[in-house]
Amino acid sequence: MDFLSAHGLANIHRREFVLCANSKDWDFPPWVRDCPGHILLRDGADEAGHEYRCPECNRPVFPDGGRKQRFAKCRVAIRKEGVMRFLSRLLSSAKLDHRRKCEGVLEVETDKGHTTLCVVDYCTNDQVLAREWAMINPTLYITVGPKEQDWLLAEGWLKHLPLADVVSEGTDLAAAMLDTAATGRPSNIGAASIPVYTKGARPIHFKPIEAVHADRRFAVSVGPDTVVIDEVTVIHKQARARMTVFRILWKKFLDDMKNGYVVNNMPPMTIHEIADEVAEETKKEVEDVETIRRAVNRLQSDIEDSIKRNTGAPIGSGDIIQTIPRQGKDDPDSGYRINPISVMARIFSTVTPDLSEEK
Amino acid sequence: MENIDEEELSGGDTPGVAFWENELEMPVLFWLDRAEENPFMERWVSKLTGPQVSVLHSLLGLQPRESTRHKKDDLRNALPSLRRFVPVGRFARSKSRVAVIDFAQGVLDSAIMELCQNGKGEFDAHALVFAIYDHDWRNLSAVFHLDKIHKSGFARMVLSKHLKLPSTDLGDFLSASSLAAHLERFDRTKNNGRTSDLKNVIPHDGRHLVFIRRAERHDLLLQHNTVVHGFAPEWIILDFQDGALRVNIASKSVSVPLEIANHIASAYFGRDVEYVNDRECSYSKQIQRFLGLLGNDKAEEIKLVELAVGNGPLDGAPKIVVSQTEGSIAAGVRHFEKAVGGILNDISQIDRIKVLYREKRVPLKFEADEENDDEFIVRYSDNILNEKERRSFEAFMSKTHGITILSTEKRHRR
Numbered sequence: 001m002d003f004l005s006a007h008g009l010a011n012i013h014r015r016e017f018v019l020c021a022n023s024k025d026w027d028f029p030p031w032v033r034d035c036p037g038h039i040l041l042r043d044g045a046d047e048a049g050h051e052y053r054c055p056e057c058n059r060p061v062f063p064d065g066g067r068k069q070r071f072a073k074c075r076v077a078i079r080k081e082g083v084m085r086f087l088s089r090l091l092s093s094a095k096l097d098h099r100r101k102c103e104g105v106l107e108v109e110t111d112k113g114h115t116t117l118c119v120v121d122y123c124t125n126d127q128v129l130a131r132e133w134a135m136i137n138p139t140l141y142i143t144v145g146p147k148e149q150d151w152l153l154a155e156g157w158l159k160h161l162p163l164a165d166v167v168s169e170g171t172d173l174a175a176a177m178l179d180t181a182a183t184g185r186p187s188n189i190g191a192a193s194i195p196v197y198t199k200g201a202r203p204i205h206f207k208p209i210e211a212v213h214a215d216r217r218f219a220v221s222v223g224p225d226t227v228v229i230d231e232v233t234v235i236h237k238q239a240r241a242r243m244t245v246f247r248i249l250w251k252k253f254l255d256d257m258k259n260g261y262v263v264n265n266m267p268p269m270t271i272h273e274i275a276d277e278v279a280e281e282t283k284k285e286v287e288d289v290e291t292i293r294r295a296v297n298r299l300q301s302d303i304e305d306s307i308k309r310n311t312g313a314p315i316g317s318g319d320i321i322q323t324i325p326r327q328g329k330d331d332p333d334s335g336y337r338i339n340p341i342s343v344m345a346r347i348f349s350t351v352t353p354d355l356s357e358e359k
Numbered sequence: 360m361e362n363i364d365e366e367e368l369s370g371g372d373t374p375g376v377a378f379w380e381n382e383l384e385m386p387v388l389f390w391l392d393r394a395e396e397n398p399f400m401e402r403w404v405s406k407l408t409g410p411q412v413s414v415l416h417s418l419l420g421l422q423p424r425e426s427t428r429h430k431k432d433d434l435r436n437a438l439p440s441l442r443r444f445v446p447v448g449r450f451a452r453s454k455s456r457v458a459v460i461d462f463a464q465g466v467l468d469s470a471i472m473e474l475c476q477n478g479k480g481e482f483d484a485h486a487l488v489f490a491i492y493d494h495d496w497r498n499l500s501a502v503f504h505l506d507k508i509h510k511s512g513f514a515r516m517v518l519s520k521h522l523k524l525p526s527t528d529l530g531d532f533l534s535a536s537s538l539a540a541h542l543e544r545f546d547r548t549k550n551n552g553r554t555s556d557l558k559n560v561i562p563h564d565g566r567h568l569v570f571i572r573r574a575e576r577h578d579l580l581l582q583h584n585t586v587v588h589g590f591a592p593e594w595i596i597l598d599f600q601d602g603a604l605r606v607n608i609a610s611k612s613v614s615v616p617l618e619i620a621n622h623i624a625s626a627y628f629g630r631d632v633e634y635v636n637d638r639e640c641s642y643s644k645q646i647q648r649f650l651g652l653l654g655n656d657k658a659e660e661i662k663l664v665e666l667a668v669g670n671g672p673l674d675g676a677p678k679i680v681v682s683q684t685e686g687s688i689a690a691g692v693r694h695f696e697k698a699v700g701g702i703l704n705d706i707s708q709i710d711r712i713k714v715l716y717r718e719k720r721v722p723l724k725f726e727a728d729e730e731n732d733d734e735f736i737v738r739y740s741d742n743i744l745n746e747k748e749r750r751s752f753e754a755f756m757s758k759t760h761g762i763t764i765l766s767t768e769k770r771h772r773r
Contacts (some may be wrong), residue, residue: 015685021369040684048455049458049510049745050509050742053743055682055720056685061458075685308642309642311420312645312761314759316764
C-alpha cells in the first residue's frame with residue numbers, strides 16, 4: 001500500500017461508515033430489518049437536516065443521535081496518471097526515449113525501431129487494441145487490474161505484462177520492451193475467426209459526446225423560405241407569416257452586426273416597428289399589433305419545442321428570439337431581437353441534413 | 360389560526376409544558392426534571408461547543424470573558440438561569456441547520472449571529488436556537504414548522520383551469536381568521552371524526568406556507584397500562600404560489616390534503632376550483648442526451664451513481680442494478696454496454712437512476728407520458744434535498760440540460 005501511495009499509483013482513502021441495519025445500534029430495527037446499506041460519514045453533514053440517508057432504503061440515518069456503531073474501510077483507487085507517469089519514469093531511467101502516442105499508449109524508441117507500450121485499461125485508441133495492429137507493430141500490452149488479463153486475446157504470441165509484476169515482482173519493464181522490440185512481427189500467428197453473432201464484446205459505434213456549454217450557441221441559417229437551426233428546420237415553407245416576422249428580425253440583426261454594434265447596444269425592435277415592417281412587406285395594414293406579439297411569442301415557443309424535440313439540446317424560449325422587457329413605462333427599448341449572444345449566423349445550404357421529423 | 364391560550368402555553372418568560380408538548384411535539388417533563396439536577400447541568404455545560412457557550416454567556420448578561428473555559432466556569436456558577444435552555448438544546452438536536460439559519464437571519468441581530476459562528480465561520484444551529492428562544496420563545500414554533508419544509512417532498516399541483524386572480528390579496532385571505540373557519544367547515548363535510556388544526560401561516564420567499572395538523576389514521580398508544588385510542592397525526596403543508604394558481608403539497612395521505620387545498624382555493628376564488636398534478640414533459644431526445652452525458656461523466660455538477668434497468672440485455676432479460684456507494688458508475692456502465700449491450704439508451708426500460716448532487720444521492724425517474732410515446736415526465740425524490748438545494752437542482756437541470764423536473768410526490772382524489 002505504502003509503495004503504491006508513495007509512487008502515486010493509487011489514492012488510498014480511509015472512510016468511516018455506519019450500517020443502516022445493525023442490531024447493536026440504538027435505532028435497530030429500521031424499516032427494512034436486513035437493509036444492507038452502508039452510510040459513509042463526512043465532515044460538515046447536517047445530521048438533523050437528514051443529510052445522511054441510507055443509499056439502499058433512503059431512510060434518514062442519525063449516526064450520532066442513533067449512537068450507531070462506526071466502521072472504517074480503506075478505498076484504493078488506482079490513478080491513471082500515476083500509472084502512466086510510473087511507467088514513463090521506468091523507461092526514462094533505462095534511457096529509453098518515448099513519447100505519448102494517445103491516451104494509455106507510449107511509443108518507445110529502441111535500437112530495433114518504434115515499439116508500442118499499451119496500457120489496455122486506459123487505451124482509448126481501438127486501432128492499437130486491434131489484433132491486426134499487434135500482428136504488424138511490436139507492442140507490449142500492460143494490464144493494470146487483475147481481471148483485465150482474462151479479457152486479453154488468448155493467443156500465445158501476444159506480448160503481455162501485468163503491472164503487478166513490474167511493481168511487486170521486479171520484472172524489468174525496459175527489458176520487456178527490448179524483448180518485444182527484438183521479437184518483431186510475430187511469426188506463429190494462427191487464423192482467427194470472427195463470429196457473426198456473439199454475446200461477448202463486439203465492436204460498438206461510439207457517438208462523439210457533446211460537451212455541456214453553459215453559454216449556449218445555435219447556428220442559424222435563413223433560406224429563401226425556411227429557417228434552419230442546428231440542422232433542424234424550425235420554420236417551414238408553409239409558415240409564410242412566421243417567416244415574414246423572422247426575416248424582419250433577422251435583417252435587423254445582420255444590419256446591427258454590420259454596423260458593429262456591441263451586445264448591450266443592440267436595440268430591440270418594438271412591436272410597432274415589427275408591425276410596420278410586416279405591413280410594408282405584406283402590403284396589408286396590421287389592424288391589431290397584439291396579433292404580431294402573439295405570433296412572435298408562438299414563434300419563440302415553437303422554436304424552443306422543435307430544438308428540444310429533435311436534438312435534445314437545452315434551449316430557452318429567448319435563446320433565438322430574445323424578449324427585452326420594458327424597464328419602465330416609457331422605456332422605448334422594449335421589444336424583440338435575435339439573441340446576439342446565443343445565435344451564430346450561418347450561410348444557408350440546401351444540402352445540409354435536416355434532423356426535423358416534419359418536412 | 361388557532362387561539363393560543365397564553366396562560367396554558369406560557370410560564371411567563373418561559374413556555375409552559377403545553378407549548379413544548381402540543382406545539383413542538385416534544386416530551387419535556389423528563390428534561391425539565393433533569394435540568395433541576397446540578398450534576399446533570401455540570402455535564403450539560405461541559406458538552407457545550409464554543410459558539411453555544413458564547414451565546415449563552417451573552418444571553419445571561421455575564422461579565423465578558425476571553426476564553427471559552429472561563430465562560431464555561433461562569434455558566435457553571437449561573438446554573439439556575441441556565442436550566443431553561445436544557446429543553447431548548449434538546450429541541451435543537453433534530454432541527455435542520457438550513458431551517459434554523461434561514462429563520463435566525465430574519466429575527467436575530469448581526470452581533471448575536473456572529474457569536475453563533477465557529478472558527479470556520481459556520482453557524483452552530485444549537486447556538487442559534489438558544490438565541491431565537493431567548494429573543495422570543497414563541498418563535499420556536501416557526502422553526503418547528505419551517506424545519507418540515509426541508510424534509511418533506513412536495514407534490515406540484517396547478518389549477519385545472521386558468522383563472523383570473525381575485526382582487527383580495529392571497530396573504531390577507533390566508534391570514535384572516537376565516538381560514539380556520541373554512542377548515543372547520545371542511546371537517547364537518549368529511550364528518551369522520553378527524554379534525555384539522557391550523558397551526559401557522561408563514562409568508563416565505565413570496566409564497567404562503569399553510570401548516571395544518573390533522574388526524575389521519577386510527578392508532579393507539581400505551582400510557583402506563585392503559586391503551587389510549589386515537590388518530591396518528593399528519594402534518595399537511597400547503598405552499599401556495601402565484602396567487603394560489605399553484606400549490607405544492609406535503610403530507611402523508613394523498614387525498615385529503617388535496618381536498619383541503621381545493622376547499623381553500625375555492626373559498627379564495629369564490630367558485631369551485633380543483634388542483635391537478637403538474638405534468639411538464641421532456642422529449643426523449645433531451646433525456647437521451649442527458650443520459651449520454653451522465654454515462655460519460657460529463658454532466659457537470661452531477662454524477663451517475665446508480666442505474667436500475669427493467670429488462671436488461673442479458674439472457675432472460677433480468678433486472679440489472681448497477682450501483683456504487685462512492686463515486687460514479689459511468690465507467691462501469693460504459694464497460695457493460697461495450698461488453699453486453701446498451702442499458703442507457705432505452706428510457707422506457709430504466710426503472711430509476713440516482714445521481715450524486717451536492718453529496719446526496721438523488722433518485723430520478725422517467726415517467727412515460729400516456730398520450731405521447733416520445734415524451735416523459737422527469738421526476739425526482741425532492742425530499743432528499745433541502746428546499747434551497749431543490750431550487751438550485753431544478754434550475755441546474757433546466758438551464759444546463761433543458762429538462763424540467765418535478766417531484767415524485769403526486770396527489771389525487773380517492
